[in-house]
Amino acid sequence: MILGILCLSIFSTVVSTNAQPQYLVSQSAAPTITLQPSTTSPTVGTKVTLSGNLSTPESGTLLVYASINGSSAQQIGTTPVTNGAYSYVYNITGPGTYAVYVEMPASAQQGEARSSTVTLVTQSVPVRSTPPAQVPNAGPPEYAIYIVIVAVLAIAAVGGAVMLRRRAASAAAMKAIKQPTTAPLPP
Secondary structure, eight states: OHHHHHHHHHHHHHHHHHOOOOOOOOOBOOOOBOOEESOSSOBTTOEEEEEEEBSSOOOEEEEEEEEETTOOOEEEEEEEEBTTEEEEEEEOOSSSEEEEEEEEOOOSSBOOEEOOOEEEEOBOOOOOOOOOOOOOOSSOOTTHHHHHHHHHHHHHHHHHHHHHHHHHHHHHHHHHHHSOOOOOOOO
């Protein structure tokens, strides 16, 4: 019995000197997060909408991460979660392969949650080919007929005037030939 008292005494001393209150915080399981891009083949210079849901109808903030061409992921923004739903618009600024995911940081109520990673492979901007130069219409323009008509009339007028002048000169010469000269007779 002395041994029992001695053990009990040692046990109570150890417990009283080492005992610190411990608080257990109950953390619920982390929600699952879905992630759906509006397209997986965006064109450089366009925007991709990243949206999804949490498995629990929570509100808060998600962190959005992207890795470009295999580089380490960088936080590119945040997006609010309302009733378990979120949406984020991401501007594709250059060519390459983008690996994107969203993450909900751990809190006192739940553990950290992360979506699966989606891959976006950009398409280059389509190059517009320059249309061939317009060759001017080889045919006469619509008003050319009027120019031709005016030119013909001008030539006819000049020709007519020349002919009239010659005719007048010719008529005067004929008149001079036909007219008797009345010279005074000699006495």
